[in-house]
Amino acid sequence: MRFRLKCDNKNYELQKKILTGETIEITEEDSDYTIYLEKNIGSIKCKKQDKIYKVNIGKILYFQTTGRYNYLFTINDTYYVDVSLLNMISLLPTHFIRISKSGIVNIRSIEYIKPLYNSRYELKIGNNDSIIVTRSYYKIFKKKLGL
Numbered sequence: 001m002r003f004r005l006k007c008d009n010k011n012y013e014l015q016k017k018i019l020t021g022e023t024i025e026i027t028e029e030d031s032d033y034t035i036y037l038e039k040n041i042g043s044i045k046c047k048k049q050d051k052i053y054k055v056n057i058g059k060i061l062y063f064q065t066t067g068r069y070n071y072l073f074t075i076n077d078t079y080y081v082d083v084s085l086l087n088m089i090s091l092l093p094t095h096f097i098r099i100s101k102s103g104i105v106n107i108r109s110i111e112y113i114k115p116l117y118n119s120r121y122e123l124k125i126g127n128n129d130s131i132i133v134t135r136s137y138y139k140i141f142k143k144k145l146g147l
Contacts, residue, residue: 044091046072046079053079059127061109063088065102075127097144099123100134107145 010026014031043054059074063085070088081088101144105123114122121133121141133141141147 009104044072046081048077048079055079057093058105061098061127061129062106062131062133063104073125073127073129097141099137099141100132101136102129105131113145113147122131 021125023088042079043056046053046055055072057134061075063081064071064073065085069089070083070085072079081128085093085098085102085104089096089104092104095107097107109126111124111126114124116122116132119135119138121138123131123133125131
């Protein structure tokens with residue numbers, strides 16, 4: 001079976017990078033096709049103070065935007081990332097999910113999920129941080145985790 005993916009000129013280079021060297025899994029649901037891309041990136045370049053680091057994807061707990069800055073959190077450290085969350089989510093493996101306008105979480109790093117009022121969840125992460133799944137992302141999060 002062959003597919004043709006149409007990319008717009010605005011994001012062509014980013015989409016080309018995403019598709020290069022990746023495995024594509026296709027599932028059929030309700031006679032629509034859903035395409036899942038498994039990324040092969042192993043690390044992300046980020047900064048801490050005046051040094052540049054490569055952080056292994058497996059060590060990343062979550063990403064958070066504060067003001068104009070994007071941060072990557074691991075068990076022990078916080079790093080500055082120079083990529084928007086919109087672009088970041090398209091580069092990450094499928095076990096990372098958007099939970100708010102300002103957050104992405106590695107679902108493997110969630111210790112527990114606490115339902116809150118107004119269709120929200122509180123997530124307790126492996127480094128004892130708590131982050132919120134907002135109402136806008138509640139249904140997507142719930143479906144992804146099968147809740």
